[in-house]
Amino acid sequence: MSGCPGSRTMDFSEKDVQNESETGKRQSQLRQWPIQLHLVSPQAPYFQEKDVLLVADCVPFALADFHKDYLKGKSIAIACPKLDSDQEVYIEKVKSLIDDSKINTLTVIIMQVPCCFGLVQVAKGGAEKATRKIPIKQVVVGIEGGVLSEEWI
């Protein structure tokens, strides 16, 4: 067990799944396109005065009820703080979301691996540059899908 925790190979396919119902269809709670942070315009109508999620790329794969528990009623932008380039653009976009689109809150959802905390730094960087102040929440998701922490920062 060595190397970067963000890319270390782990297999939890033997994990017990308890009492989960797979019957019925669920509807997507996504109400916008695009979603990648480089592709979205921070001034898009779907961001205006909304509660916005800034989500690390891996999160929706780990968090089984992501649509129901987090995406519902919110707008979203996704990014990978480890692999994406030109992240100074991301900071400017967060600033613009806060100042120009006057978003209500920003919730940053990341994986527990250390490199993912870079996305929180992006959010904080944009918030520090912005004139308006808004509440920012940090949610950390474990690699096996549990919510490890949820707090206002």
Added chain:
Amino acid sequence: MENILDKEIKGIIDAYPEVGKILEEYGIGCAPCSVGSCLMKDIVGIHNLDPQQEATLMYRIEKAVYPGRDIPEPKVDLTKKAAPKKIMYSPPVKKLVDEHVLIKRLLALIPSVVEYIENNVEVDKELVLRCVDFIRNYADKYHHMKEEDILFKYVDENAEIIQVMYKDHDTGRNHIRQVVEGAENGNKAQIKEHLFGYRDLLTQHIKKEDEILYPWIDRQLSDTQVGEMFRRCNEADASVGDELPKKYENFINKLEEKFLKEVVK
């Protein structure tokens, strides 16, 4: 047990003092509360105990009220979320908690202020009225009005715990009216009685808010409501300007300096 849950806590503790002691063990300080009109069921819900604690608490209370009854061992609802160990406030609520700090600094100075007044021949009316100005314009107008006009609107204002908070605010205002009357008449005993009354009231009031009420309200707020409340509180602060909190912080700094010097003398 259902009929106990729907009763006011003061009546229960008066009839069964052991219940007050049991609540104390769980950090629920209802016994010394001056109002005591909260319903038993609300008290248990508001304190957000973990399921095991809540079940054990209710079992012990039931045993205290009905000692002769055969009461089954507590059943634990494991689906209920356990209480977080550390209190985490949302940003707008955290701002209100931070404002309590300056108010608590004045409360800590009240014994020195009273001693100073008692030891001087004439009542230092200006000193008393400056303390009253802080209480009326910072503690009450700047802070309590944000609670009454914004925070409390996000929960059921008829809930007993909110009614208790309103009553505390009113009782505090009455104490301050008496302090002003005492200063106008040079009545040291009246000033002392009501400044201490205010100090005792606000000390308990702030503790209740920081530890019980604010976390209870926070647990009910959606992210959208947190953002909206943050904006409304900022607008309320902006309407009075940045200078007001600075002015009163400066006043407290000077008051602390004055009485620190008095102690050293």
